[in-house]
Amino acid sequence: MVTVDTGVQLEVLDWGGRGRPVLLLAGSGNTAHVFDDFAPRLTGLGRVLAVTRRGFGASSTPAAGYDVERLGEDVYQVLVSLDLPRAVLIGHSIAGQELSWLAVRHADRVGGLVYIDAGYRYALYRPGILENVQDLRTRLEALEAEIAKPPRPPAELSAAIQAVMGDALEEVQRDLEDLRTTPPFPGAPPAPAAADLRSVQAYQAWTRKTMGFAIPEAELRWQRDVRDDGGVGAQRAPSAAARAMGSAGAQRFTSIDVPALAIFASPHGLGPWAEQPGVDRTRVDDFLRFDTRMTERQARWFERRVPSARVVRIPKASHYAFLSHAEDVVREIGAFLRMLP
Incomplete structure (x- = not known):
């Protein structure tokens, strides 16, 4: 347990390993134990740890501090308290x-960043439709002034139009x-049968068969009730912290100036x-x-901005790509770490 703020301690797990510190950050709703099966695969690459953010699992649950500023400062305090210099930070989803x-x-404390299906607008801001419409309006006014100028050769006019408009119209x-063609979610997986709930292991087998991956047992015990007889209830x-994070608002990060790997499912x-x-x-x-079009739009934005x-796609991976496609994710992380100074 690491103290990061007055009256606030965070659970930190340490799987060992030698060399560069590697710190894993879970998505919203998860604890550090979501990495229990994945983290040991990384110990050949460095010393591997994970942190449970405030409001979840065994970490403290204060009434406030769920904005990105405070959550980020919490992670910084972990880096300082445990003396983890130039750590590689690996975050899933909202992390x-x-x-x-x-x-x-705190770029001086960061050796590299790995976004596991985490490089979306909360991590690298892409303007929304309102901002894009406003930008288009401004550019159209400039275009009107450009076209009103004395006649010029077509190639010169074409270059001027492109300089004024950019890709505003396309955006x-x-x-x-996207807004006109958003489809409904195509249903839900079937509910587990009674036999699938008789034990944690049976439930994990059902999720592998149904979802393609299983949540580690310690994480599962934070998510579902487990009865005295071992059955899954x-x-x-949901933690109130997840709602607090959602209502705290997001910052607009428009550039990332440290080495980064963005993995998209x-x-x-x-x-x-x-x-x-x-x-x-x-x-x-x-x-x-539809989902692929939206994901690729953000992935291409990441590549441009x-x-x-390094931006990588893993086809047919779950949002929990480090569980459904662990070998692929480990391979990409290993290649990224070997490129770092």
């Missing part, structure tokens, strides 16, 4: 915002297409359940096409 905050505020068209209520995999007979394949395919970053 991408903490990675980007640390890259901006708004993409926004409108109901899902626990693209196209995302819904899991084996979506391939079973009786599932509406049309709805599944429509959703996956952070040209020094």
